[in-house]
Amino acid sequence: MPDIRNPQQIRSIEKKNKIIKAGFELFCEKGYYATTTTQICRRAGISTGALYSYFRDKKEIFIAAFKDFLDGDYYNTLLESLNNFEEPFNIDMFLDKCVNVLTELYLTSYKALIELGNMQIEDQHIMKSFGRFEDKFMRAVVEALTAHDIKTYNLAEKYYLVFILLETLAQEKTFTHDTIDYDKLKNETFSIIKSYLLIPNRDCT
Amino acid sequence: MPDIRNPQQIRSIEKKNKIIKAGFELFCEKGYYATTTTQICRRAGISTGALYSYFRDKKEIFIAAFKDFLDGDYYNTLLESLNNFEEPFNIDMFLDKCVNVLTELYLTSYKALIELGNMQIEDQHIMKSFGRFEDKFMRAVVEALTAHDIKTYNLAEKYYLVFILLETLAQEKTFTHDTIDYDKLKNETFSIIKSYLLIPNRDCT
Amino acid sequence: MPDIRNPQQIRSIEKKNKIIKAGFELFCEKGYYATTTTQICRRAGISTGALYSYFRDKKEIFIAAFKDFLDGDYYNTLLESLNNFEEPFNIDMFLDKCVNVLTELYLTSYKALIELGNMQIEDQHIMKSFGRFEDKFMRAVVEALTAHDIKTYNLAEKYYLVFILLETLAQEKTFTHDTIDYDKLKNETFSIIKSYLLIPNRDCT
Amino acid sequence: MPDIRNPQQIRSIEKKNKIIKAGFELFCEKGYYATTTTQICRRAGISTGALYSYFRDKKEIFIAAFKDFLDGDYYNTLLESLNNFEEPFNIDMFLDKCVNVLTELYLTSYKALIELGNMQIEDQHIMKSFGRFEDKFMRAVVEALTAHDIKTYNLAEKYYLVFILLETLAQEKTFTHDTIDYDKLKNETFSIIKSYLLIPNRDCT
DNA sequence: GATGAATGAGTTTTCATTCAT
DNA sequence: AATGAATGAAAACTCATTCAT
Numbered sequence: 001m002p003d004i005r006n007p008q009q010i011r012s013i014e015k016k017n018k019i020i021k022a023g024f025e026l027f028c029e030k031g032y033y034a035t036t037t038t039q040i041c042r043r044a045g046i047s048t049g050a051l052y053s054y055f056r057d058k059k060e061i062f063i064a065a066f067k068d069f070l071d072g073d074y075y076n077t078l079l080e081s082l083n084n085f086e087e088p089f090n091i092d093m094f095l096d097k098c099v100n101v102l103t104e105l106y107l108t109s110y111k112a113l114i115e116l117g118n119m120q121i122e123d124q125h126i127m128k129s130f131g132r133f134e135d136k137f138m139r140a141v142v143e144a145l146t147a148h149d150i151k152t153y154n155l156a157e158k159y160y161l162v163f164i165l166l167e168t169l170a171q172e173k174t175f176t177h178d179t180i181d182y183d184k185l186k187n188e189t190f191s192i193i194k195s196y197l198l199i200p201n202r203d204c205t
Numbered sequence: 206m207p208d209i210r211n212p213q214q215i216r217s218i219e220k221k222n223k224i225i226k227a228g229f230e231l232f233c234e235k236g237y238y239a240t241t242t243t244q245i246c247r248r249a250g251i252s253t254g255a256l257y258s259y260f261r262d263k264k265e266i267f268i269a270a271f272k273d274f275l276d277g278d279y280y281n282t283l284l285e286s287l288n289n290f291e292e293p294f295n296i297d298m299f300l301d302k303c304v305n306v307l308t309e310l311y312l313t314s315y316k317a318l319i320e321l322g323n324m325q326i327e328d329q330h331i332m333k334s335f336g337r338f339e340d341k342f343m344r345a346v347v348e349a350l351t352a353h354d355i356k357t358y359n360l361a362e363k364y365y366l367v368f369i370l371l372e373t374l375a376q377e378k379t380f381t382h383d384t385i386d387y388d389k390l391k392n393e394t395f396s397i398i399k400s401y402l403l404i405p406n407r408d409c410t
Numbered sequence: 411m412p413d414i415r416n417p418q419q420i421r422s423i424e425k426k427n428k429i430i431k432a433g434f435e436l437f438c439e440k441g442y443y444a445t446t447t448t449q450i451c452r453r454a455g456i457s458t459g460a461l462y463s464y465f466r467d468k469k470e471i472f473i474a475a476f477k478d479f480l481d482g483d484y485y486n487t488l489l490e491s492l493n494n495f496e497e498p499f500n501i502d503m504f505l506d507k508c509v510n511v512l513t514e515l516y517l518t519s520y521k522a523l524i525e526l527g528n529m530q531i532e533d534q535h536i537m538k539s540f541g542r543f544e545d546k547f548m549r550a551v552v553e554a555l556t557a558h559d560i561k562t563y564n565l566a567e568k569y570y571l572v573f574i575l576l577e578t579l580a581q582e583k584t585f586t587h588d589t590i591d592y593d594k595l596k597n598e599t600f601s602i603i604k605s606y607l608l609i610p611n612r613d614c615t
Numbered sequence: 616m617p618d619i620r621n622p623q624q625i626r627s628i629e630k631k632n633k634i635i636k637a638g639f640e641l642f643c644e645k646g647y648y649a650t651t652t653t654q655i656c657r658r659a660g661i662s663t664g665a666l667y668s669y670f671r672d673k674k675e676i677f678i679a680a681f682k683d684f685l686d687g688d689y690y691n692t693l694l695e696s697l698n699n700f701e702e703p704f705n706i707d708m709f710l711d712k713c714v715n716v717l718t719e720l721y722l723t724s725y726k727a728l729i730e731l732g733n734m735q736i737e738d739q740h741i742m743k744s745f746g747r748f749e750d751k752f753m754r755a756v757v758e759a760l761t762a763h764d765i766k767t768y769n770l771a772e773k774y775y776l777v778f779i780l781l782e783t784l785a786q787e788k789t790f791t792h793d794t795i796d797y798d799k800l801k802n803e804t805f806s807i808i809k810s811y812l813l814i815p816n817r818d819c820t
Numbered sequence: 821g822a823t824g825a826a827t828g829a830g831t832t833t834t835c836a837t838t839c840a841t
Numbered sequence: 842a843a844t845g846a847a848t849g850a851a852a853a854c855t856c857a858t859t860c861a862t
Binding site: 217220251252253258 | 849850
């Protein structure tokens with residue numbers, strides 16, 4: 001039984017990365033089931049046999065591809081961009097940036113992210129492999145917000161809701177509903193978030 | 206092209222329903238791709254041939270199963286229950302009910318609902334077949350809220366956000382995150398929604 | 411085991427004929443393999459079960475359909491028309507008529523006739539069931555020609571060749587070759603046949 | 616869409632040829648519809664998957680088998696043999712050779728040739744793929760005859776008729792009619808062809 | 821190590837034939 | 842007798858995985 005290589009050598013690592021990249025692209029384009037190993041090999045420029053010396057099976061590629069995505073430059077740079085703002089901190093601009101980041105994410109990777117969600121439900125193994133992609137995004141948002149406006153209690157839960165609201169907005173921007181007007185939704189969302197996060201400032205006396 | 210029976214007789218309708226039921230259950234349990242027609246036949250207690258005399262192909266079963274689900278007693282009774290409250294209207298109890306309804310939905314059908322979302326993205330034909338399942342839910346919520354508390358502008362967008370927040374809560378109840386405490390999330394969510402929907406009542410003077 | 415009915419009653423005979431008619435039409439339109447029993451039943455206006463009380467299997471319908479065609483009014487009237495000419499006998503007009511008859515035959519029944527040929531090769535049983543459809547046509551031609559011009563020896567073989575030549579012409583009329591000019595082919599064919607059949611008249615002295 | 620291998624390597628070409636050979640044999644033996652892909656695989660000694668990596672579907676095998684047959688050694692050698700005669704040119708011997716060539720053709724491939732004809736009618740794609748098998752045969756006959764005896768006008772049509780007559784003879788040799796005596800038919804056929812082609816020599820003065 | 825041809829179990833689908841009503 | 846729903850064996854085809862070279 002051939003062992004799965006854990007590549008140390010540069011050439012090997014490069015090859016493994018090519019597989020991961022190709023796999024991720026295809027999963028994003030067509031989803032998990034509609035992507036065949038042959039397609040992955042072709043796009044990665046490797047042979048079928050080679051694939052199976054780096055990964056035990058197709059599912060492992062999927063997992064690796066997501067690990068890689070969540071830890072990779074693309075996603076991290078995107079997240080870091082959230083924290084690059086010029087003082088003074090303007091919450092509207094910040095929220096706008098959040099929506100843009102999420103929107104870019106959905107435009108490139110929606111199908112794959114959904115598939116990931118699916119797989120997590122179907123497959124305990126994948127579920128354990130990593131939290132939902134939003135975890136990292138949330139942490140970035142929290143970090144940025146914490147630096148400027150503080151809600152001391154229920155932090156995780158508060159920001160999770162903020163994240164959900166932003167995500168909703170980004171989804172709407174990406175996949176429009178007939179009955180929803182994006183600009184109005186944006187106004188409403190921002191107004192909720194601001195009133196919510198900044199309640200101290202709106203205290204009635 | 207083989208004929209698809211459009212059953213008039215009770216026996217036939219029952220059989221078609223058995224297929225739909227079996228299909229829906231399996232799609233919920235394992236997702237669309239992991240469900241085979243053979244499994245559907247076995248669970249429905251029919252032969253392969255019979256299945257194909259009621260449905261042109263597997264995808265049609267999926268569509269029918271969802272049509273049936275969204276129009277069926279189970280979902281509708283669930284939705285109607287939202288409007289059965291004793292006066293005076295208590296918004297906390299109402300929101301609780303909403304979360305419970307969504308939670309029950311996710312517990313029984315999450316995988317299938319996700320798969321539906323997927324398919325809608327992949328497949329324009331399915332997209333047209335019915336709006337997203339939330340549309341109906343939202344309408345029910347709007348109806349109930351409208352009767353008691355009025356937000357005159359951006360109604361659709363406002364209630365959409367309320368829906369999203371409730372859905373988030375229900376999802377959390379169903380599929381727990383490590384970092385989130387459900388009760389706290391519930392408090393926060395309800396407080397947002399209430400402060401949001403009831404702002405007029407809370408006007409500072 | 412249900413016996414195959416040999417229908418005596420008028421109603422039964424009518425039904426059997428409807429099956430035969432429907433089957434023949436469909437075999438002509440789409441060929442044997444592309445025709446399903448269900449289609450035959452639908453066009454005949456009967457139930458699947460009924461079909462199998464008149465015919466043991468699909469092949470029997472095919473055989474019956476051809477028996478019926480070869481013995482039926484359509485074909486026989488067509489053949490008789492060969493003999494309805496006004497005196498004096500004009501061989502060109504007669505040959506023209508022959509070609510027209512064959513052409514009509516091909517236009518309506520080519521696919522079925524070919525399928526018959528096929529089946530005769532594949533299936534000894536069908537082979538025995540009837541000679542090739544041309545046998546009857548040939549006899550009609552022979553009859554007409556014999557009445558006016560006599561070649562005493564090798565009659566069968568001579569007329570068979572004449573038949574083949576006429577058939578060729580009709581086929582060309584029905585399904586054109588790129589390289590062949592129909593009018594020229596007709597001239598050549600007629601000239602062969604005439605010089606062949608009428609050689610006595612052309613004796614050199 | 617799975618890739619179809621276009622084999623360059625000898626081993627691959629050999630395998631593709633094994634499939635074509637097995638397919639052609641089976642099509643000749645039982646016809647297109649009665650031949651299953653499984654049978655082709657078994658006879659070719661390959662797996663189902665392999666078959667589908669060389670051909671997109673069953674029909675493609677059929678087409679390839681015929682392309683191969685018409686362009687292949689067997690048929691070409693047969694045709695070339697028509698032109699290998701010792702001078703002086705003897706038309707009887709030449710015609711005999713023609714009949715023998717056609718007879719051998721029918722004995723080995725009749726069912727497949729018929730099926731090809733069928734398919735050409737049913738399927739425009741196949742129709743375009745190659746002219747009827749007779750085209751090539753005719754060209755060979757024309758070539759041989761042209762070298763020795765000349766009919767200057769309506770050449771194509773004349774030789775087409777000659778071809779038809781020879782084919783008839785070969786068919787009779789292969790699949791006997793009850794009412795026809797082969798030797799007599801041969802005499803008659805040859806006499807027609809000769810008198811037809813050589814009419815100049817028989818001019819009455 | 822690498823290759824990519826080969827495998828074959830597994831899938832969807834069809835349709836002649838049967839049989840309960 | 843008639844119906845037409847049901848059957849299920851058999852067909853075409855796919856694709857993750859293996860293994861000879």
